Each structure stands twice: as structure tokens, then as C-alpha cells.
Amino acid sequence: MTHKPTAAVSIGNLGKVFTDIRNHRAKGFLTEVHTSIAEVAGRLRHVAMEHSDVSRISVRVLVGRNVDPALASKIQIPWKHGNLACEAVITVNQGVIGSLLYFGSNAVTRTTSSKTIAAEWALLGSLLIEKRSKKELPQDFALEILKKPSQSDIDQLIKIYKKAFTSYLTEFTPEVIRAMLAANIVAVVRDAEGRIAAVSQAEIARFTAAGEEWRLVELSETASHPDFRGQGLAYACKEKVIEQFRGSEKTIVYAEPRANLGAILMLNLDLGLTPVGRLDKHCLIDSSARDVPQEGKFGNLFVFYLSTQAS
Ligand SMILES: CC(C)(COP(=O)(O)OP(=O)(O)OC[C@H]1O[C@@H](n2cnc3c(N)ncnc32)[C@H](O)[C@@H]1OP(=O)(O)O)[C@@H](O)C(=O)NCCC(=O)NCCS
Structure with a gap:
């Protein structure tokens, strides 16, 4: 799915992973609150499979307060020649949300020394x-x-x-x-x-x-x-x-x-x-x-x- 830029040019659209052609990446903020590490891994595996035609993938996932963010951040899912891995963790601990985790990966042609x-x-x-x-x-x-x-x-x-x-x-x-x-x-x-x-x-x-x-x-x-x-x-x-x-x-x-x-x-x-x-x-x-x-x-x-x- 491709998305048209909105006023929230930096946040992007919520709820799905979209192809952002200008930036040659797949980007998404998933709004479900995952309640187990297995659930997060399963969701990321699915996303990784669906988006392999870009040089970067960046997915943000929410986990409940029962999920240890340190453990969730260890998840690695194969993507292209590397792994979709955790790049940042925001500890929220309010309401139903425990943490917001950023997972990302780059193609070998798009990496920094x-x-x-x-x-x-x-x-x-x-x-x-x-x-x-x-x-x-x-x-x-x-x-x-x-x-x-x-x-x-x-x-x-x-x-x-x-x-x-x-x-x-x-x-x-x-x-x-x-x-x-x-x-x-x-x-x-x-x-x-x-x-x-x-x-x-x-x-x-x-x-x-x-x-x-x-x-x-x-x-x-x-x-x-x-x-x-x-x-x-x-x-x-x-x-x-x-x-x-x-x-x-x-x-x-x-x-x-x-x-x-x-x-x-x-x-x-x-x-x-x-x-x-x-x-x-x-x-x-x-x-x-x-x-x-x-x-x-x-x-x-x-x-x-x-x-x-x-x-
Ligand atoms: C980033 C930017 C907005 C800062 O604007 P500014 O009006 O100079 O910012 P301020 O004067 O309010 O504050 C800058 C602070 O950084 C400090 N600073 C300046 N150059 C620095 C440097 N090379 N390393 C560390 N600190 C530096 C300043 O001393 C000041 O801190 P202080 O108030 O504690 O002394 C401006 O440089 C800019 O427009 N850059 C290009 C656009 C850009 O990259 N924006 C950010 C996108 S993520």
C-alpha cells in the first residue's frame, strides 16, 4: 500500500505499514497493543515478508505493560540480507501501553560506515x-x-x-x-x-x-x-x-x-x-x-x- 504524504509528514499514517516511495522505505506505526513477545515476533515476520521491495523498513509496535521491553527488543526477524531488529525503545507505562518499540532494517546498499x-x-x-x-x-x-x-x-x-x-x-x-x-x-x-x-x-x-x-x-x-x-x-x-x-x-x-x-x-x-x-x-x-x-x-x-x- 502506498500513502500520500499528509500534514503529519514525519509521523506518517498510522495503523498499517505503507510504502513511502520518495524515501524508498516501508514505514508503519501499528496501533494494536501486543501482549506477548510471540505476538510481536509473529506480526513483524508478517510485515517483513510483505515489504521487501524497498531499501529500508521501519515499523513501530506497541506492547502492553506485561511485556518486558528488554526482552522484546531482542527479537530479530530475517529481512533481505540482514535482520529486522530493534532500533529504539520508548518506555511509556501509562494506561494499557508499556512501551513503544522501533524495529528497522536496511538493505546492504543503504547502510552507514x-x-x-x-x-x-x-x-x-x-x-x-x-x-x-x-x-x-x-x-x-x-x-x-x-x-x-x-x-x-x-x-x-x-x-x-x-x-x-x-x-x-x-x-x-x-x-x-x-x-x-x-x-x-x-x-x-x-x-x-x-x-x-x-x-x-x-x-x-x-x-x-x-x-x-x-x-x-x-x-x-x-x-x-x-x-x-x-x-x-x-x-x-x-x-x-x-x-x-x-x-x-x-x-x-x-x-x-x-x-x-x-x-x-x-x-x-x-x-x-x-x-x-x-x-x-x-x-x-x-x-x-x-x-x-x-x-x-x-x-x-x-x-x-x-x-x-x-x-
Ligand atoms: C538546529 C537549528 C534549528 C538550531 O537553531 P538555533 O536557533 O541556532 O538554536 P538555539 O540557538 O536555540 O540552540 C542551539 C543550541 O545548540 C548549541 N550548539 C550550536 N552548535 C553546536 C554544536 N556544533 N555542537 C553542540 N552544540 C551546539 C548552541 O550553543 C545552543 O545551545 P545553548 O543554548 O545551550 O548554548 C539550526 O541550526 C538549523 O536550522 N539547522 C538546520 C535545520 C536542521 O537540521 N534542523 C533540525 C532537523 S532535525
Whole structure:
């Protein structure tokens, strides 16, 4: 099954595994809550068999609170010349959901060298030990949730995204931006002249899991204009977006930032997200802003999780 991109360009569609032609992958978020390791393995075996005509497969599965995620993460299912294996684990432990597990695999033609993988982990590791202080928004900048975008706002967002990314999992057309603005929570910072200088979004998808209503929230599409970087503008936008979900029940909030850019990893850490895994050559994404060279057109991502519950 092929899916048309929606406003939730990063989350994708829920409930099935779809072929995403632009990113040459099969991708899915399955909404059943699996109650045993055997059930997860059986489901993955089925998915692996059905989707072998792409160079990457990425499937997210939910398990109940009775399933040990450490054991479930050991499942390996043959796929092409390798194995569909666990890439990230989000421990949820709310309602009927125990954990969300990412399983993925790449064709041999779509893998990253061990040198680059090590450099990305080293970059993340170096940031985990840094001490940071919270930044205030500089004077003359204003933060808002963008509710009624003008045509000029849409044009400015396209400009920022095109400057920030040399490629992305979707194209930045007026239609795509308009759809994002209609469906997502979007925070922007404007400069003294009212021009948008930075942006961050939350994509929201709703699903029913074993009779419970849940929200899946991906913090995504964060970018700042190259002239305004390093001043805390992207931080302010992302913090504003996150505020909307703090204290929420039955809400899974996560981010999948580029693994080769210190600034975005730092931002996620500063905002209290925890790294829980890595997705190899997950999708089309690249930028001239990078700290580790990228191998080819598909970018590596880390997975971060934000607990919305008060600790
Ligand atoms: C990532 C991006 C949005 C950051 O924007 P920004 O406005 O400069 O971000 P901020 O100033 O709010 O915060 C960046 C943080 O990273 C830190 N940082 C910057 N470069 C860094 C580096 N190479 N390594 C580690 N940390 C770095 C900054 O010091 C700052 O942290 P601090 O506030 O604790 O000092 C911007 O670089 C961008 O648009 N990049 C291209 C698009 C992109 O890749 N977006 C992310 C997609 S997943």
C-alpha cells in the first residue's frame, strides 16, 4: 500500500505499514497493543515478508505493560540480507501501553560506515556531559503560536526551510506548509520587523489502543534562519510547543533529530528529552549545517523521548 504524504509528514499514517516511495522505505506505526513477545515476533515476520521491495523498513509496535521491553527488543526477524531488529525503545507505562518499540532494517546498499556511526554517538555523548543554562529570548524578538498565518508567513517559512535543509522527506511547497499550519502546533519567533526567524512544530496523530484514546506527538520541522542562529530562537520555539503537552495523559511525545548536528541534539537535551535509539539512513534529509559528514542522501536520526508526566 502506498500513502500520500499528509500534514503529519514525519509521523506518517498510522495503523498499517505503507510504502513511502520518495524515501524508498516501508514505514508503519501499528496501533494494536501486543501482549506477548510471540505476538510481536509473529506480526513483524508478517510485515517483513510483505515489504521487501524497498531499501529500508521501519515499523513501530506497541506492547502492553506485561511485556518486558528488554526482552522484546531482542527479537530479530530475517529481512533481505540482514535482520529486522530493534532500533529504539520508548518506555511509556501509562494506561494499557508499556512501551513503544522501533524495529528497522536496511538493505546492504543503504547502510552507514561504522566510522560515521561512531562519530555520531561520540557527538551525542559529548553533549550529554555539558552543563547548560537556560537562555532568555533576546530583546526585539517575539514568540508566538502561529494560528492565523498570512501568505507572507507561508512564504517566509518556505524560505527558512529551504535555507535550513538541502533535502527533506517532503517538499516545501505552499500546499505542504499550509497543511502543516492547519494541522500542527507551530511556534515561531519573529524579529523586530515581524519576519519569522525560527520555527518548530508538533505533529499530532490520534489513535485508539485497546479501547483507550491516545495521542502520538512528534516534535519536528525545527529550523532557524542562518542569520539568527545560536541565540536561543529555536530553543524558544520548541519549548513553546512542548509546553502544550506537559502533564498530558496518554500522550507519547518524541523527536527524531538529525544525528550529525550538535545544535539540534543539544536543543533536545536542553529541553529535557532523553535519547533512546538511532535510525539508520531513515529518510531524505540533509543540510549544510552538520558536525559529522553525511554519507549519501538519506540521513541518520537519533530518537528522543519526552516524558510528559511530572517526575
Ligand atoms: C538546529 C537549528 C534549528 C538550531 O537553531 P538555533 O536557533 O541556532 O538554536 P538555539 O540557538 O536555540 O540552540 C542551539 C543550541 O545548540 C548549541 N550548539 C550550536 N552548535 C553546536 C554544536 N556544533 N555542537 C553542540 N552544540 C551546539 C548552541 O550553543 C545552543 O545551545 P545553548 O543554548 O545551550 O548554548 C539550526 O541550526 C538549523 O536550522 N539547522 C538546520 C535545520 C536542521 O537540521 N534542523 C533540525 C532537523 S532535525
